[in-house]
Amino acid sequence: MPARLPDLHRFLTSLHPYDAMTAAELDRLIDAFQLRQYGKGQHIYDLGEVQEGLYVIHQGQVEVRDENDVPLSLLGVRNSLGERGLVRDGFAVTSARAVEETTCLLLPAAAFKTLLEENEQARRFFDRSRTRAKKHDLASTKVEDLMTRAPMACAPDISIQAAAQMIRDRRISSLCVAEQDALRGIVSVRDLAGALAEALPLDTPVAQIMTPDPLTLAPSAIGSDVLHMMMEHRISHIPICEGPRLVGMVSQTDLTRFQAVSSAELVSEIAQAATAEEMAEVTARIPQLLVQLVGAGNRHEVVTRLITDVADTATRRLLALAEEKLGPPPVPYLWLACGSQGRQEQTGVSDQDNCLILHDDVTAEQMGYFADLAGFVCDGLNTCGYVYCPGDMLATNPQWCQPQRIWRDYFSRWIKTPDPEAQMLASVMFDLRPIGGSKALFDNLQEETLGRASENSIFVAHMVGNSLKHTPPLGLLRGFATIRSGEHKNTLDMKHNGVVPVVDLGRVYALQGRIEPVNTRARLKEAANTGALSPSGARDLLDAYDLIAENRLAHQARQIQRGEAPDNYMAPSELSDLERSHLRNAFVVIKSLQSALGHNFG
Structure with missing residues (x-):
């Protein structure tokens, strides 16, 4: 490796998956890296070129564009690129150019292949194709993550005119027919069109034209069950029931939405939008993107x-x-x-x-x-x-x-x-x-x-004091100190009492170590490298932060699936006893590090 980058060992150990490697593995990898420097506007690789290997940005910024020359992302220091170009037989399916003077570390394709074969952490991290399949694979997605909850339903004795009005007003394509939450049938736009064609009276009960006892699935079924049932029976709507009780509905539109939503698609559409209103139609799909990303098991830092x-x-x-x-x-x-x-x-x-x-x-x-x-x-x-x-x-x-x-x-x-x-x-x-x-x-x-700022000890001390104002919700009894009154009574504020205390700690560590990244996880990892935070303290705090942040996102995903606006107020009852125990331990870790920081600065 070039002598001009003596900090390479520290640089790589601040990145995943290199931070999990042994010293011997990392030394071998460092010897394989090559230094590449690019001027402003210079192409790193073009669409269709043979991919040289994996690039890690050491300095500068790189813009990645798709095959339609639409910007996909702007990558900075510590980001990797090139693994996306290995998807199609070793040829790049994107292009990349330096936005400014940029230095990259190139791991040649052969060395990159060896890394993936020999290191499980690296294989999991860089296996983009497996990740994509998981995100959009119906066979690994439960119906409860696809369905529309609390679907529109009517009684069997309402008129077909009233049913048609409900379908029109809610802009839906079918209506469940139920009695006391028990499914009795389903009526679709096609059924109503048939009634109109036969000139049935408008006061005809909907039970007369509905499909009685329709095919159903349970929430625990998988997405491919829905697709196969729709194709075999030539239907476009499947009610989801727990026993006789109607709990959801899956339509062809739901399947299409699941398979279509991706951050790259949203970015591409926004980049071509002509008005804010057009963009709003795209950003309205962010909640569905969140549900999909969380449901596919992505880490919180990837989702956010x-x-x-x-x-x-x-x-x-x-x-x-x-x-x-x-x-x-x-x-x-x-x-x-x-x-x-x-x-x-x-x-x-x-x-x-x-x-x-x-x-x-x-x-x-x-x-x-x-x-x-x-x-x-x-x-x-x-x-x-x-x-x-x-x-x-x-x-x-x-x-x-x-x-x-x-x-x-x-x-x-x-x-x-x-x-x-x-x-x-x-x-x-x-x-x-x-x-x-x-x-x-x-x-x-x-x-x-x-x-x-880092040289002004009084300012740093004040910033430390400011960072201790948000405390984890720990109570002497029952483990948690929930909100006592108001709209969010008996819940935990997963933002101000969960995530924010870690964000504040990360900011102080960044100040002490003159750390430039503003992302909290990046700050904590770099703080361990600079000595502002001990390696064991960094590991504990990262684990605690990950657990809290992922519970927060899972809570929001559940709300979106129920048709609610997402928020940061989670009831402990949403979690199992084991999950509550882990969450409390995470809060204890944060409180301990807050106490240590406060003690060090008096």
Whole structure:
């Protein structure tokens, strides 16, 4: 390996699956890597080229495009690419180019193949084809993950006119006929058309035209059972029952939706949308994407990253549409996200938090352009379901749409005078991530701010104190301290008392170690490498974070399946005794590390 990268061992051990390798395995792998450097705009590989191997981005950014030249993703440091190009007989099915000066580590195809053959962790991590099959494989998906819950039903004695009105008003293609939750039959649009063709009176009971005792399946059946039953009997709707009780419905539309929804598809459609309204039709499918990804067993950081990619694409598309409407920007600018989008940790519940950094050459007369641009993009994101930040942490707020020199003054003042408001603002702004525009406006500012903040022990101590305000919901009795009153009584706030305490810890460790990534998992892993967090502490905290985050996503997926809006309030009764025990242990780990951090800083 080139001597110019002496930190390669540390770099690789901060990445999965290399972090699970033995020292001997890692040494062999390091010897196999080759250094590749690319200038801005230079192609790393083109569509249809023989794939050289696996690329790991060591520095810079790479844009990946599909066979239709539509952007699929923007990859940064620590991301891998190239394994996607091994899908079709060793030829690349995507293209990749350097967005800026970029350094990649290339693991040649032969060495990559050996790695997959010899290392189980690597094989699981890079086996994209197996992952895709799992995500979209009906044979491994339960009917309860496909069905529409609480389907529309009517009594047997209602008129066919009333049934037709129900189908029209709910925009559905069939209606279950039930008595006291027990299924009696099913009536479809085709049945109603037959009644109309035969000129039956409008007050004819629906029981007269329904299909009685229709074929049904149980929620525990698998998706391929649905498909086979539909094809064999030439039907398009199958009621789902537990005994005689109707609990759901699966239609051909449900099967089509399951097999079609993917983050890449959503990204592609948004990238081609002409209006915010068109984008909103795409982002409306994010809940179904979440259910599908969670149901397929994906890790939480994969689910949230893919969901965040959709938000990033929507933001960049709105920026492009704004420039088409307003004309080219008078000076360079950079749009940044903070909060969960900044950390690439969005779930099914996300508002928007963003800001603008402008080039210092901007004049007072030109500020109106950026106010209009911010309004266009923030309004568009709201239309897409990313609601306005309740705290007005938005680029439409003049305070957060300023030249670089003002931002530099902001950070300097917050660090020098860490009062409660400064701590809160600094916490938010340390999670900034560039989304669109001139990234150079942030690079120096981020490095400078991290350096200045980490050297100010008083500021760090205040940030530590701020990070301890959100505590895990541990109670002396019954294990958990649930919410005592109000709408969410007897539930756990899996965001503010579950995920946020770990996010806050990660931010402090990043500050101590001058760690640039803003993703929480990446911060914790890098904190172990820099010594800000012990290896054992990092492992425990990562395990605790993973358990809490995955329970949070599973809770949201269950809500979506029930037809409810997802939230962060989970009742402990949703979990088994074993799951509750594990969750409490995870909270104990977080509380212990909070206590240790607080003790170290007095």
